[in-house]
Amino acid sequence: CQELVKRHGVIVDAAIHAPHVEGGSDDRNYHAHIMFTTRAISKTGDFESKKYRDFSRDDGTKTVSHWREHFADLVNTQLEQIGSTERVSHLSYKDLSNGLEATVHEGYEVTQQRRRYEREQLKPIDDRDSSILMPEVAQANDDIKKRNAEKAKNEQIINGLDQEIIATDAILSDLQLSKSRADAEHAQQQKIAAERKREQLLKQSIADAQKRASDFHNIFNPNEPNKALVHQYINDYALLAKHGKQPQPPAPVEQPQKTWWQKITGQQMENVEQPPFYEIETIRATATAIAEHEQKQAQQQKWERLQEFLRYSPSTVDSIERDAISRSFTKGQQASDEELAEFIKYHRSHWKEKEQAAKDWQAEYDRFMRDEAAKEKAELEAQRQRERESEARLEAYRAERDRNAQTQKPVNRDEPIPKPRPKNDFEI
Structure with a gap:
């Protein structure tokens, strides 16, 4: 049952039953009824859309045969652990060729x-019900069992003849x-011949490595290094160093001497270039630089793929994850799925950060709008207060004018009537 769950991801229900001895069953007939779903269960607890092909009519026989073999192995393991020499087999008599x-x-x-x-046969003859007969299939099986027993007896006789063959086996031994x-x-x-052949191949390999190492210094360009050429030289150097034949710098070329006439005429001699030679440390450093450059390129490409992946919506990412899980159950894990799992995890974290940032911005915007509304309300109240104060001053002026009129104070008609002060929004 554990194997079914592990291999197919299905739900398995097992009921272990003891023998129904009271019904005449064999007292060794301990058995189990195993039921399971034909569809895998996803991580969300839902059934997968497709049924397993292993459980279909075409592949079911092969699957059941595999289960029978696995169960026989489990039984034999337990028999061995308890020290029993008995063994069981899932194969038929035909397949066993016994x-x-x-x-x-x-x-x-x-x-x-x-x-x-x-049960009727256990009764007295007169009390037996003659209508109860042994089924033909059961009678045929009993006859087969008798023939098998006779064959086993004959095999014991044949085993006795095997002793006579022992003497012949000694001669053959x-x-x-x-x-x-x-x-x-x-x-x-053959071993000696193979050893000689290995020595010849090693000798040829050393000769080829020496030639490649010699040619390397003439064609190597440190400004544009060739990766395959560099690694080949490092391998050749290791092989040659193992046998004490690592490349050595060539002897320096002597510069030509001036002739008597060239000295008199003051002619300049061209210097002869020394043959190029690169130390192994330089080559290894070049190989390291190439590897670091390739690693940076790989990281840059991975970053670009990640940036492209971050443009997906959460629903698209969920669909991609379901496809990856389905592949892991059917075709096995793919090399790209490990990076995909990393991208999915980063995408969800990034998306949560974006959602939190949007919520924070909305909250900040709401606070700003409330503050602005409060400011506008306070400013409107201040303006109304100024208007009330202006109306009060105007009313006081009118009252003063009326009192003067009642006392018959002469009024200067040329004196202008005071007007209300203009509203000043900046007045406290």
């Missing part, structure tokens, strides 16, 4: 009829020993 005949599956009804017949000695001598000769 010469025994296979019986026919009787089924529930035939088994019940057999048991009724056997001596002949086999002589043949083994001859084979050992032949194997020793």
